[in-house]
Amino acid sequence: MCHMNTGEVSATKSAGVVGVVGAGAMGSGIAQVAAQAGHEVYLVDAIAGAARAARERLAGTLAGLAAKGKLSAADADAAAARIHAVDAVADLPACEIVVEAIRELFADKVDLFTALAATQPANTIFATNTSSLDITEIAEQVAHPERERVAGMHFFNPAAIMKLVEVVAARQSDPKVLDRITALARAWGKTPVRCTSTPGFIVNRVARPYYGEGQRIVEGGYANAATVDWALKHLAGFRMGPMELTDLIGHDVNYAVGESVWKQTGKDPRYEPTLIQRTLVDNGDLGRKTGKGFFTYDADGKPTDAVVDEDLARRLVGGPIETDPVNRTLAMLVNEAVDLVARGEASAEDVDIAMQLGTNYPKGPIQWGHEIGFERVHTWLRTLDAAYPGGRYRPSPALLDGTVR
Template sequence: MSTDAPPEATPATPFRRLGLVGTGAMGRGIAQLAAQAGLEVSLHDARTGAVDEARDFIAGVWSRGVAKGRLSEDDLARYRARLHEAAELADLAGCDVVVEAIVENLEAKQDLFARLEAVLGDDAVLATNTSSLSVTTIASACRVPQRVIGFHFFNPVPLMKIVEVIPGLRTSTDVVARIEALGQAMGHFTARATDTPGFLVNHAGRAFGTEALRILGESVADHATIDRILVDQGGFRMGPFTLLDLTGLDVSHAVMESIYHQYYEEARFRPSPLTRSRLAAGLLGRKSGEGFYRYEEGKAVVEDEPPLPAAPPVPVWISPEDPEAVEALSALVAAAGWPLDRGERPAAESLCLLTPLGEDATQVALRQGLEARRCVAVDMLAGLDRRRSLMTTPATEPRYRDAAWALLGHDGTPVSPLHDSNGFVLQRVVACIVNVGAEIAQQGVATPDTLDRAVELGLGYPRGPLAMGDHYGSRRILTILDNLFAASRDPRYRPSPWLRRRATLGLPLATTEST
């Protein structure tokens, strides 16, 4: 992602001078936005030469903005003049807010804030850019914990238009209001969250990767197929394994384990043993040249999908349990020119199409008294407009699998065959995302509107988790989770009370209770 198109300067902030400790990628981005917002910015870094490197880097960003006509020469000169070096921490004495963007280590942050308190006035705000550490715990080492607050940006800071504002348990309301105003002046959506593990965005993002890893671990599909389904059917910007390779397992696995343990082994956040072994093998992703994908010249090597089988038309019987699915699949059969079996029960040699929610093909075939050898399930959660997913029972004969595959792909739409699974791929991942989001709302980590907007901006999901549940139908999501839980008895799939109550009442998932 490029950062050579900075936004225009934003309205005045409640601060005059901002100190920045740590001038790595995050610190540079924060400094850039602060200067554009009109603050005088004092940069400090323990490494000799780091501040000069940061100032040159930021100036380069602004210069590219001038070259593209996005900034004037006057803008460039004005912004550059706002960047100052603070050679010693004592040089930050005149700052009314200091943001730390140093190593993610509790003791280091506590020590830094204790030293800053010795040089700053009591009204100065101490903001931490921590992504995973407790703000309350960081503040506990301070003489004035009321001044400490979380101010968590995402990389690259100028392009990721969101910052989490996390008050500690003792943070004053005035500090919260001033930091929110600062974030807005810097051009970002300020997502206020409580001081809980993962805060808001990292907390909400737990289901996407961990459930995909679980699906992979069950040999339902390979990693490339899972990625294709979630991008094409689910509308996600990238698949979970592409994302894990981009982030790097050395980072992602640590976050998965940290949040899992901080929540005292909450099953919804359970990591996968797959990442531990791959991490040990050095398969980190792009940075190591191989992760879930192998990389050549920076590009992932992805095998072609298997070709559509050549299968003759057969009569097609569609399970009547979901009337909307029957209508859509019947239209597909008609468009392909295949015979439709309209009997109450399938004829002797008909292909039987099933449309389960959270069940596997085996369970539905047995429940409906059908011959498993002729049964193929189709995921109808997202309809048939884009990629289509089918799954077979262990007893499904290859000729019926190939017939269903050929039918679903007759118009050129890609088809992903899966092994039998409760909930396919899309159903499982979406249901888990919605469920974690509902539990965040239940815990009061953030308001429903803030949650959805933060996830859209911070994770790039097509919708926030609550809006996603409404889009697919909260009752359908609840059914998927109930069936997943009934089949596995894994508490990972227990539905959040927030989701169950609103789905049962037919209310939007963002509905809050009046007090």
Template sequence: MTAIDRGIDRAGLVAVVGTGTMGQGIAQVALAAGHPVRLYDAAPGRAAQAVDAIADRLGRLVDKERLSAADRDAALGRLAPVADLADLAEADLVVEAILEELGAKQQLFTALESVVSDGCLLATNTSSLSVTAVAGVLRRPGRLVGLHFFNPAPLMPLVEVVRGAATDEAAADRAHATVAAWGKTPVRCADTPGFIVNRIARPFYAEAFRAYEERAADPATLDAVLRESGGFRMGPFALTDLIGQDVNEAVTRSVWEALFHDPKFTPSLAQRQLVASGRLGRKTGHGWFDHSEGAGRPAPHTAEPCEPPGKVVVHGDLGPAQGLVGLMEEAGIAVTREPVGAHLALPDGTRLSLADGTTAAEDPFPASVRFDLALDYRTATRVALAASPAAPEESLRSAIGLFQALGKAVSVVQDIPGMVVARTVAMLVDFAEDAAARGVASPEDIDTAMLTGVNYPRGPLAWGRALGAHWVRDTLRNLHHACPTGRYAPSQALIRRAAADEGLL
């Protein structure tokens, strides 16, 4: 074996235990990096079946001209199933990808310790269990590290390299270097519930489900707003139907329970009911949406065309929405400015302001309409609006017409605190800031993980810097005032940074 900073030598034997989807994917990644690979599964015949499945996938890559036939044959020549753990004695790295049961993993690694050499690196692909607990039964727990690949492993670049409480720094460094040599994007993180991605991503699902429970809008509209205004690749309703409602809900529940029922991580009752009813998403034909043959996807609510205002008065600084001023001018709308305030005033008396965690109904000005946050108002194709119950119909129509004049589809949602994108992004930013402050991972690795692991349009910490610590803190404080359960209480890390007028990590 080579020096620690170079990881496992290319000629080093990699063993994968557990030959389900993840095990096969990890084996394929190691093969592509040039390693000899051995597959073991406790179920007789499963390892041989996995070899056949990998051969089929490599064959399809050859058919698509993404792999040469010679490279496929060479890879398959390095791949073999084994029938006994003792056949893994020469392994330089063993990656476990068996079922997510602590006892089963502990039993496996205890058995492996008596088989492999002292220099063999051990890794668990767990996504929800404590690496520290898995290693707790070992004689030498320092050599066990978490290597959390994302599905499908051959395609997804991110790997979370998890250091348990007893993991040696040298072992973590070696695992990190090995994964990097495999062409993946490794990020280091502490052994904490959910690691990086499954911890920080919870609000993306939870806030959309909460908005649905509050009857803000239907799933298709909420998904469209988060995609077309928030910039997310998929909406949370469609995404969890793809993942499986049972799988997604189990991750949420696991993190919530591991964090002693922290209200910030409370699972969704609506999602729990989906799981209880067997509506698990695409795999069962129904979830949030109907996936049965011939079923069409419901369209998001989109407002009918309305007459735009001819002029707008911009009061003060619009903060994250300041880019709207240039868009209005480009659209030929006459814009004048007043120094005080943080809103838009329309000729009919309508007052438009950015979602800030309060509702339009709380505004003392009756003709009040809120508009939601956007990743970039120039590129956003949809904006959500919510009107105060006291606002005249003409006020809402004027607001709709304004955003339509800017080239945006408009979805009208119910007047809930923080609307949709604003509350979701504020929570994501705070979760990321809190994780960085607690040493879960470095700020750079947190943003990298969220960009490459779940394809967010912007790393949450970079997003927070763009929005400003004050805006995020104040939005969450307003949400906390509306829902004083602790769910929206801003983290101490965020409060300190905003108070010191510092940027986010």
């Protein structure tokens, strides 16, 4: 008899209703993830019919997954049946959380949360999937106390596949809201990391030098794009080199993220975009999608002019830091990661998880710092700072003060 009340009933509590505003690339993926996790999901979009069209597409995606044996036909049907489309934000039912994935415009996000505050219950979470806007500034524009339930839930593209979710704290965010978003991300099969709302959050901030240093080696004429890519892949274990990767992402997109972080940090030279990439953007050489970026691509999307000089790469790596594509890049990645941790913007563990899951790095930058030695990284940066003065290579004081030991 004493076994009857186990207290486990609460674990079977059904999943709450999820609202997703913006039925584009990200919103659709987020809706799919939430529906597969058992939530009733309501999609809404500013364009008439877009939410309904997204729901149809998602039913097809789920059926496709079932056809490939990734989930049962019954589960696919049930998940598809849990996705609903409504015509207006005011038509959303009471939600546990509303995730917005509308266009990246500050005023639109503020207007949306203001409208939601008027129609949703007091404990509904307002999560933004913004990549580049300051969530503290968004929350500031939302009426008190509604702003305490605004926080970031930053997915990566494609949202249905990428495991990482950055749970981003605005200054006003209620810690309970952050805990609830973290728990939801986990329940949705994601790996959440926590950070504060600073430019680029973790991934888009720490990744900057991966592109910037490779481009500067090419710009300096020390090695061509294919050779730098080869060195980072074959001598450091990165899945893609910075040049082929930015050709894939699109230089317009990659440049815009870099420029946004640079501007939001008051044009800190650490994040200054390169002239070589600016020129690609200005010339419309946006990468694979236009047939030309750092490389020229044939009709099958294969580069036709990627000539690797392996001997040169082997000579440069381990040589003077100014011309070493691998260690120069790693030094800057470690520096950035250590600074983030020292400022209390994220934990060392979360930075490493984020970079491995968000950008596929073979190791986290903090782990690299441990392996290389933080003092050695500091020495490399001082050499680079002397060679290229101006502040880009200033070493974080935290490299030497034991912050990440």
